[in-house]
Amino acid sequence: MSPNWLMIGGKIMKTALITGCNRGLGEGIRNVLLESGYRVIGLNRTVSNCKIDNYLEIKCDISSYKNVEKISNQIDEKIDLIVINAGIRRFNKMENMKKEDWEASVNTNLNGAFYVLNKFIENVKKAKGDIVIVGSHSEKYTFEEGSAYCSTKLALKGMAECLREELRYDDIRVMYLSIRKYKKQRS
Numbered sequence: 001m002s003p004n005w006l007m008i009g010g011k012i013m014k015t016a017l018i019t020g021c022n023r024g025l026g027e028g029i030r031n032v033l034l035e036s037g038y039r040v041i042g043l044n045r046t047v048s049n050c051k052i053d054n055y056l057e058i059k060c061d062i063s064s065y066k067n068v069e070k071i072s073n074q075i076d077e078k079i080d081l082i083v084i085n086a087g088i089r090r091f092n093k094m095e096n097m098k099k100e101d102w103e104a105s106v107n108t109n110l111n112g113a114f115y116v117l118n119k120f121i122e123n124v125k126k127a128k129g130d131i132v133i134v135g136s137h138s139e140k141y142t143f144e145e146g147s148a149y150c151s152t153k154l155a156l157k158g159m160a161e162c163l164r165e166e167l168r169y170d171d172i173r174v175m176y177l178s179i180r181k182y183k184k185q186r187s
C-alpha cells in the first residue's frame with residue numbers, strides 16, 4: 001500500500017488504525033472516526049468485506065507476529081491515531097482453564113497489542129499522533145474465573161503507562177481506557 005492520503009476540501013485526511021473493528025466496540029469507534037473525517041484502516045481477523053468510503057479493511061490476526069509484521073511492511077504512511085481494541089475473554093477457574101485459552105488471551109490481549117505498537121509506532125511518530133489502548137476496569141475490579149482476562153488487561157495498563165513515558169518526548173499521547181461493561185445501543 002503506497003501513501004494514499006485522501007484530500008477533503010484541500011485538507012489531508014487524518015488516518016486511524018484500529019484493531020478488531022468488524023464488530024463490537026471497535027466497529028463503533030471506527031464509525032465515529034469515519035464520521036469525524038478520518039480515513040480508517042482496520043486490522044481485522046474476520047473481514048466483513050463491507051464497502052465503506054475511506055475505510056480500508058485488512059485481514060490480520062494480531063496474535064501472530066509474522067502476520068502483523070507482514071502488514072506493517074506494506075504500510076509506511078503516517079498514522080495519526082492507533083486504537084488497540086481487539087481483545088478476547090476466556091473465563092474459567094484456573095484449574096479448569098485450557099492452556100489454549102490462557103495462551104490465546106495472552107497472545108491477543110497483550111502480545112497482539114505489543115506486535116501492533118512495535119511495528120506501527122514509527123508511523124505514529126511521523127504524524128505526532130495519538131495512541132489509545134482499550135483496557136478494562138477488570139484490571140482493578142477482578143472476579144472469579146477472570147484470571148486470563150484480568151491479568152492481561154492489568155499487564156496492558158502497565159505497558160500503556162511505560163509507553164506514555166517513552167513517547168511523551170515525541171509529542172505522542174498514550175491513553176489507556178479503563179472501561180466497564182457497556183451496553184450496545186439499539187439502532
Ligand SMILES: NC(=O)c1ccc[n+]([C@@H]2O[C@H](COP(=O)([O-])OP(=O)(O)OC[C@H]3O[C@@H](n4cnc5c(N)ncnc54)[C@H](OP(=O)(O)O)[C@@H]3O)[C@@H](O)[C@H]2O)c1
Pocket residue numbers: 019020021022023024025026043044045046060061062063085086087088108112134135136137179180181182183
Ligand atoms: N464489551 C464490554 O463491555 C467491554 C468492557 C471492558 C473492556 N472491553 C474491551 O473492549 C474491547 C472490545 O470489546 P468488545 O466487547 O467489542 O469485544 P467483541 O465484540 O468480542 O469484539 C472483539 C473484536 O476483537 C477482534 N479480535 C479478537 N481477536 C483478534 C485477533 N487475534 N486479531 C484481530 N482481531 C481480533 C474480534 O474479531 P473476530 O470477529 O474475528 O472475533 C472483534 O472484532 C476489548 O479489548 C475488550 O476487552 C469491553
